[in-house]
Amino acid sequence: MMETAPILPLVEIHTGERAIVREFRAGRAVENRLASLGLTPGAPVEMVQNYGRGPLIVRVRGTRVALGRGEAAKILVERGGNGRKS
Amino acid sequence: MAESHDLSARDVELQVGAGVPLIALAGQPNMGKSTLFNLLTGLNQHVGNWPGKTVERREGHFDLNGRRLRLVDLPGTYSLTANSPEEVVAREFIVRERPQVVVAVVSAANLERSLYLVAELLSLSAQVVVALNMMDVAAQEGIVVQAEVLAAALGVPVVPLVASKAQGVRKLLEVVQAVLDGQVNFKPALPEVRADHREVLKRIEALVAEYVPALYPVDWVALKLFEGDAEVTRMMKSELPPEKWSAVHVLLREHDDAFLAVASGRYEWIGRMVRAAVTQPKMGQIGLTERLDRWAAHPIWGLFILAGMLGLVFWLTFTLATPLQDFMDARMIAPFAEWMSGLLAEAPFWLRGMLVDGAIGGVGSVLTFLPVLVIFFAVFALLEDVGYMARAAYVMDNLMHLMGLHGKSFLPLFLGFGCNVPAIMGTRVIDSWPARLLTILIAPLVPCTARMVVVTFIAPIFFGANALWVSWGLVLVTLSLLVSSGALLNLVLFKGQRSAFIMEMPLYHIPNARTIGLLVWQRSISFVQKAGTAILGMSLAVWVLSFLPNGDLNTSFLAQFGKALEPVGRLMGFDWRLTVALITSFPAKENAIATLGVLFGNSPEAGLAEALAATFSTASALSFLVVTMLFIPCMATVAVIKQETHSWRWTFLSIAMFLGLSLAGGTLVYRLAGLFGLG
Numbered sequence: 001m002m003e004t005a006p007i008l009p010l011v012e013i014h015t016g017e018r019a020i021v022r023e024f025r026a027g028r029a030v031e032n033r034l035a036s037l038g039l040t041p042g043a044p045v046e047m048v049q050n051y052g053r054g055p056l057i058v059r060v061r062g063t064r065v066a067l068g069r070g071e072a073a074k075i076l077v078e079r080g081g082n083g084r085k086s
Numbered sequence: 087m088a089e090s091h092d093l094s095a096r097d098v099e100l101q102v103g104a105g106v107p108l109i110a111l112a113g114q115p116n117m118g119k120s121t122l123f124n125l126l127t128g129l130n131q132h133v134g135n136w137p138g139k140t141v142e143r144r145e146g147h148f149d150l151n152g153r154r155l156r157l158v159d160l161p162g163t164y165s166l167t168a169n170s171p172e173e174v175v176a177r178e179f180i181v182r183e184r185p186q187v188v189v190a191v192v193s194a195a196n197l198e199r200s201l202y203l204v205a206e207l208l209s210l211s212a213q214v215v216v217a218l219n220m221m222d223v224a225a226q227e228g229i230v231v232q233a234e235v236l237a238a239a240l241g242v243p244v245v246p247l248v249a250s251k252a253q254g255v256r257k258l259l260e261v262v263q264a265v266l267d268g269q270v271n272f273k274p275a276l277p278e279v280r281a282d283h284r285e286v287l288k289r290i291e292a293l294v295a296e297y298v299p300a301l302y303p304v305d306w307v308a309l310k311l312f313e314g315d316a317e318v319t320r321m322m323k324s325e326l327p328p329e330k331w332s333a334v335h336v337l338l339r340e341h342d343d344a345f346l347a348v349a350s351g352r353y354e355w356i357g358r359m360v361r362a363a364v365t366q367p368k369m370g371q372i373g374l375t376e377r378l379d380r381w382a383a384h385p386i387w388g389l390f391i392l393a394g395m396l397g398l399v400f401w402l403t404f405t406l407a408t409p410l411q412d413f414m415d416a417r418m419i420a421p422f423a424e425w426m427s428g429l430l431a432e433a434p435f436w437l438r439g440m441l442v443d444g445a446i447g448g449v450g451s452v453l454t455f456l457p458v459l460v461i462f463f464a465v466f467a468l469l470e471d472v473g474y475m476a477r478a479a480y481v482m483d484n485l486m487h488l489m490g491l492h493g494k495s496f497l498p499l500f501l502g503f504g505c506n507v508p509a510i511m512g513t514r515v516i517d518s519w520p521a522r523l524l525t526i527l528i529a530p531l532v533p534c535t536a537r538m539v540v541v542t543f544i545a546p547i548f549f550g551a552n553a554l555w556v557s558w559g560l561v562l563v564t565l566s567l568l569v570s571s572g573a574l575l576n577l578v579l580f581k582g583q584r585s586a587f588i589m590e591m592p593l594y595h596i597p598n599a600r601t602i603g604l605l606v607w608q609r610s611i612s613f614v615q616k617a618g619t620a621i622l623g624m625s626l627a628v629w630v631l632s633f634l635p636n637g638d639l640n641t642s643f644l645a646q647f648g649k650a651l652e653p654v655g656r657l658m659g660f661d662w663r664l665t666v667a668l669i670t671s672f673p674a675k676e677n678a679i680a681t682l683g684v685l686f687g688n689s690p691e692a693g694l695a696e697a698l699a700a701t702f703s704t705a706s707a708l709s710f711l712v713v714t715m716l717f718i719p720c721m722a723t724v725a726v727i728k729q730e731t732h733s734w735r736w737t738f739l740s741i742a743m744f745l746g747l748s749l750a751g752g753t754l755v756y757r758l759a760g761l762f763g764l765g
Contacts, residue, residue: 028314028345029169030586035349036165037590038199042350048376051385055483055493057591061198061353064375066480068492068587 489572502532
């Protein structure tokens with residue numbers, strides 16, 4: 001926890017990269033929906049598709065979730081975090 | 087069995103009312119919940135709406151060991167927090183109706199996420215039986231789930247299932263029976279809030295405990311307050327004395343991120359369950375879904391695939407539905423009308439006219455709608471069931487942003503090119519109500535085939551070789567109006583808010599014929615029942631107006647009405663006959679041509695074109711075409727707008743909007759055309 005990896009919006013994660021969700025800035029209602037689909041702080045995500053524009057797809061807790069770019073910009077993550085699963 | 091399919095919800099309740107055990111089916115979307123529901127109830131089901139909500143309510147019954155059970159299919163939701171009407175409906179049902187058993191459908195292929203809802207159901211102290219569905223899909227992906235281990239960890243029964251192949255259903259029913267007989271001992275392991283928030287939650291619980299309405303479990307209410315659930319917050323604010331509420335409020339404000347602690351706590355709990363019961367495959371294995379999505383969800387190839395799919399839909403419609411429609415018209419409705427008119431040869435001529443032209447004409451227009459509708463419903467249901475719909479929404483998301491909508495609105499709108507009726511019924515796939523309402527309001531701006539019939543008849547008369555360009559121009563203008571009115575309505579009605587695009591991309595799977603068949607059947611029946619009666623009534627009314635007082639359309643009330651409206655019509659370059667033609671296009675758009683035929687004493691096949699060309703200027707004709715594109719949608723469409731919005735207010739708003747739009751559009755085009763010397 002001490003070494004602080006840079007926190008960046010989910011939209012900056014490239015296809016195939018992994019990241020860990022750190023925090024949301026999306027407002028209660030949206031955050032609730034994200035949480036019910038598995039996106040909570042600490043959740044490892046993998047970017048399935050991100051073409052640099054338009055919506056993107058992430059895999060989180062075994063589910064593929066499509067997110068609008070606006071929504072994804074409000075999810076802050078930390079790059080990496082693949083040590084747990086592979 | 088089959089005889090009860092037309093029972094209304096009230097009849098079902100009367101028939102199987104009090105004392106009949108009530109079972110609820112809960113589950114997240116894409117878990118195969120509907121498949122299980124259809125499997126259990128067959129045709130003994132009724133589709134309606136939850137009181138005061140635009141959420142579909144499906145209820146049915148089935149017999150188990152000689153005892154009748156009521157089964158209610160709760161809306162598919164990811165959680166039970168008051169984010170959407172579906173979620174409120176689902177949990178209020180569990181709290182108020184207290185079903186004896188809640189069968190929670192989860193996917194073995196996706197246990198981690200699907201147990202989230204189970205966690206919520208258990209906190210509601212429901213008697214949950216977990217239906218562990220999609221065991222086959224899980225096996226395919228190399229996932230092994232041990233049902234007994236999961237049952238032991240959860241403390242509730244777990245039954246493995248392959249609903250699409252009807253495997254495991256007998257066992258599930260045995261367990262349901264055992265629960266009803268009180269033979270199952272529920273010791274559910276409840277999820278807890280993340281450790282750092284437990285203390286605060288206890289304090290909130292203590293503060294509200296004695297004020298919670300009897301229906302609700304106290305710890306659940308405290309948890310929902312903690313999660314910032316809007317409905318529960320409102321309820322407790324009015325239940326608690328002000329000083330208690332402000333104490334609670336301070337605690338909640340200090341911990342406004344608490345809902346994340348609650349959600350994380352649930353996932354910690356899920357993690358324990360999954361670790362115990364599930365063996366995951368080695369990572370790096372790429373499934374079928376992923377491989378297909380490289381194409382179907384690609385920003386460019388995805389659009390090509392979508393275009394291909396949609397082309398296929400229209401090809402199917404034109405090769406299957408149109409001949410069927412013609413066949414019904416020529417071989418069923420026309421001979422029936424003839425037979426009827428022979429039968430009534432002795433009857434007063436007004437009766438014959440009313441029955442043959444009014445009633446049969448009206449019913450006929452409903453019936454000839456059906457082939458197109460059935461095909462659209464079927465293709466739509468198929469694409470949805472396979473999982474393609476989510477991909478179409480995904481690739482269209484960018485374009486739909488222009489209107490403040492997101493991807494999910496695209497397919498319903500596209501269906502509108504065939505017919506606006508399935509377009510408006512198809513908006514049920516849109517999960518947020520404002521987005522759905524907006525889509526319903528603008529959907530009639532998609533030019534349907536019936537309107538194109540009028541355009542393709544009139545345009546060549548006045549524009550000759552340029553008719554094709556004029557028709558394309560009309561379509562383009564209408565579609566750009568769709569985009570701009572979408573953007574405008576979004577700004578005015580919803581203050582520019584766009585609902586968030588957050589959507590699961592389900593696994594592709596083999597479609598289930600039963601699910602699709604039942605969906606098509608239910609939607610068609612619901613159209614015939616609701617829209618059909620409205621259309622019949624309206625066609626009768628229009629017929630009566632065109633007949634009274636002395637049996638001649640030229641001097642009828644309708645004509646007098648048209649003449650009275652002539653000053654308005656003149657703004658758009660219409661005479662009374664064009665005005666009357668426009669009014670009679672309300673029962674069905676293509677009526678406009680038939681009416682002109684009657685008014686000019688010519689059949690559309692011979693002579694009408696010449697008569698029209700001799701009577702009207704090009705400017706009037708162009709204005710008439712524009713007005714036809716923008717006028718009040720046809721009766722069937724208005725009827726489904728009412729049916730889907732459950733509101734006269736929105737229905738009338740829609741009518742007023744199109745009335746205004748067509749008046750303004752017609753006037754503008756007529757004046758402009760005059761300036762360009764087409765007058």
